[in-house]
Amino acid sequence: MASQSLPCLYKNPDHYLKAFHIFCSASGKFNVYQAWVDGERFSEAVVDKLQATLDGQEGLRVLGVGSGSGEIDCAILKRLLRQFPRIDNRVVDPSDELLGRYKALAESKAHQLHGVTCDWRQQTIEQYEKAGDLTKFHFISAIDSIYHAEDALDSWLTYLYSRLENGGVMLVIMRTDDSGFTRFLNGFQRFHANYHDVTxxxxxxxLDRLGITYTQYRQPRRMNITTCFDRASEEGNLLLDFLTFTVCFREAAPEGLQTWVMEHLASSDCLERKGDEILLNLDWDAVVVNKPLGMVG
Known part of the structure; x- marks a missing residue:
């Protein structure tokens, strides 16, 4: 089967947002990240490091890369406000729709985000870099935002590291290379043209190649995908679209491919069973970089 015959989800923004919403709901994505941000690990990995290097009178400069609709960023900002009462928050995301949602969310939480000023940039990180802004940041976050940057990953991370202040912290959250979802995609990716998946x-x-030190925090996560195996479930079909990165997978894929994909997804390599529930392993890592004081550039 030709890989080009499957319509890519990322080329249909409206359908992508519908499928992404279902994925976030089914996986409890925002609640999971919120709990991590509110816990000891985030304090240890991010807040304590920033407190140790920042002048208490200096405002905190924050860069969010691929921040989407802003739920996770807002949780981070609320946590940082406990120690840093003035935050300049720059957001870089190419989606006008998602930036609009982030703006609306920030407005609805204005009473909780007092002291935060936002600067919105509807750009890819490549476009942002080409614009030549020389601002440096104390904290940079890239959360679930670089899954398809395989060819540009070295330059992407090198650039972000160069935008980090000495003593600053960069947080990259990604799905692990051995999660069930990753194992599923490793088998399925040949059915999409030019598909790359970064973990x-x-x-x-x-970071190892670049000589940049980091700390890794592994976090377990499971998602109930039982509805994916119910052809009549609208939610399950949208969730399957997200997992396969395909617009209307059950309509677009021939029967033989559908059978293979569902058998692959149901294998023990990808999921666990708990009673009547089918759970997909979505384990993720928080990779934290602390730029040493005294660095040049």
Whole structure:
């Protein structure tokens, strides 16, 4: 089967947002990240490092890369405000729709984000770099935002590291290279043209090549995908579209491919069973870089 025959989800923004919404709901994505940000690990990995290097009178400069609709960024900003009462928050995301949602969310939480000023940039990180802004940041986050940057990963991370202030912290959150979802995609990716999938393992390997030290925090996560095996479930079909990166997978894929994909997804390599529930392993890593004081450039 020709890989080009499957319509890519990322080329249909409206359908992507529908499928992404279902994925976030089914996986509890925002709640999981919120709990991590509110916990000891985030304090240890990010807040304590920033407190140790920042002048208490200086405002905190934050860069969010691929921040999407802003739920995770807002949780991070609320946590940082406990120690840093003035935050300049720059957001770089190419989606006008998602930036609009982020703006609306920030407005609805204005009472919780008092002290935060936002600067919105509807750009890819490549476009942002080409614009030549020389601002440096104390904290940079890239959360689930570089899954298809395989060919540009080294330059992407090198650039972000150059935008980090000495003593600053960069947080990259990615799905692990051995999660069930990754194992599923490794078998399925040949059915999409020019498909690349970046995991936390790729990020760590890249940082190793660049000589940039980091700390890794592994976090378990499971998602109930039982509805994916119910052809009549609208939610399940949208979730399957997200997992396969395909617009209307059950309509677009021939029967033989559908059978293979569902059997692959149902294999023990990808999921676990708990009673009547079918759970997909979505383990993720938080990779934290602390730029040493005294660095040049």
């Amino acid at each position: 936390s393992g790729d990020v760590r390997s890249c």
